[in-house]
Amino acid sequence: MASRSGTSGSDSATNHAGAERSGIFVDLSEDARTDESRALTLAGVARDSRLDRKFLILIALASAIATLGLLQSSTAVVIGAMLVSPLMGPIMGVGFGLATIETGLIRRALVTLAAGMFIAIVVAMLIILISPIQDVTPELRARTQPTLMDLGVAVVGGIAGAIAVIRNLSGVMVGVSIATALVPPLATVAFGIVTGRADFVTGAALLFLTNTLAIAFAATIVARINRFGPSLTPQHTAMQLAGILAVLGVLSIPLAISLDNIGREIRARAIVQSELSSLLQPRDRVENLNVVxxxxxxxxxxxILVDRFTPSLGDKLAASATRRLDRKVLVDLAQVKRQTNAAEEYEDQLNRRVSALEQRDADVEALLSALTVGGLIGREELLIDVQAKRVLILRDRDAEAEEVGEARDRIITETRIRYPGWLLREGMLDQP
Incomplete structure (x- = not known):
C-alpha cells in the first residue's frame, strides 16, 4: 500500500511540520510545505514503489486471499485481500512520478506494478487449478462488468489516496484500498484464463486498468496542485492535463457502453413487468420471470399462475413490449392454471417443480463446466440425457496425443468423483 504507517516517528513529525493547518490542500498563497517535507514525501512514495521481498510476499498472500474469497463468494474475505494488497504503492509512484516528471520513479513503479500483476495472476491460477470449486460466483461476476461508476470511484479514491500520502493519513489509505479493488480483478482474470472464459478475462482486465489509471492520474493532479514537481509553463501544464483527460476519455468509452447495456437491461425488465401486469387478471401471479x-x-x-388460460398472452406481451422498447421482444411464457379447490397445494407443487427444474439446470451447467474446463473437451463432444443423468463423451483415443488423452482422463475421473449420481461413458456413436 501507499500508506506510510511504517515511517519512523521523526519522519512523521517532519511530514506534519508544514501541514498542520486547516483544509485538505496546501494553501497556495503561502509556502506552507517546505522543500524538505516534499522530499520526504517523495522518498516515502519511492520506498513504497520498490520491488522487494516484502512486496512479493504481500501480493502473493493478497492474491491467494482474494481468489479463495471469490471462489467462496465471501465479501469479507475479498475485502481482507484488498487490505493486504501492496499495489497502491507503485500506483501512487506512477502518479507522483508523472507529477514530478521523474522517469526513474515512474520506471521503478511500473516494474513493481507489472511484477505484482504477474505474481497475483500466477498465484490465483495455481489456486484455481487445484481447487475443486470452479463455479461462477456472484463475487466473480461482479468484477466482469465495469462501468463509468467504477471510474468515478477510482478517481475519487485516487484523490483521497494522494491526500493521504501527502498528509501522512494512513487511516484514509485503508479506506481507499477497500474502495478501489485491485487484486480481486486480477484473480478474476486468472479464473477466466483457467476456465476458458474470455469475457471474464477482458471484463476484469478492464476493471483493473480503469482503477489503476484513474488512481494514478488523480494522484498526479493532486500532487501538481500541492506543488510537487517542477514549475511548468501554462502550456506544459495544459498539455499534461489534456493528456490525462484524453486517456480517461478513451477509457470511458467501453465503460459507458457497459453502463448503457446494464441500464437497458434494467429498463427492459421494468417495461416487461409493467406490460405483463397490465395483461394479467387480478388473481394471476407471476411465479418466475427472466428478461435478457x-x-x-x-x-x-x-x-404465470392463472385462473383462466389466455392463448394470446405471449403475443400481446411481445407486441406491447416491442412498441415500448423499440426492439424485437421474444416471449416464452408458461401458463399454469390455478385450482381453486386446492390452490395452496397446487402452488406448493408448482414451486417444487420450478425449484427442481432450476436445480437440474444448475447441476447440468456445473457438470458441463467441470468437463469442459481448460477447453480439452468441447461441448460439441458431449451428449447429455438429463432425465437419465447420463453423459456420452465422444472420443477417439487412437487419434488423441498421449498427453491430451491423459489430461482428458484426469478431467473425466475428477468429474465422476464430484458427480457420483451421473453416469459418464466414453466412446463413439457407432459403439454399443
Missing part, C-alpha cells in the same frame, strides 16, 4: 437483453433482441421467459 441480447444485442438488439430481448428474450422473456417465465411461469
Amino acid at each position: 437483453v441480447n444485442g438488439e433482441e430481448v428474450g422473456v421467459e417465465g411461469v
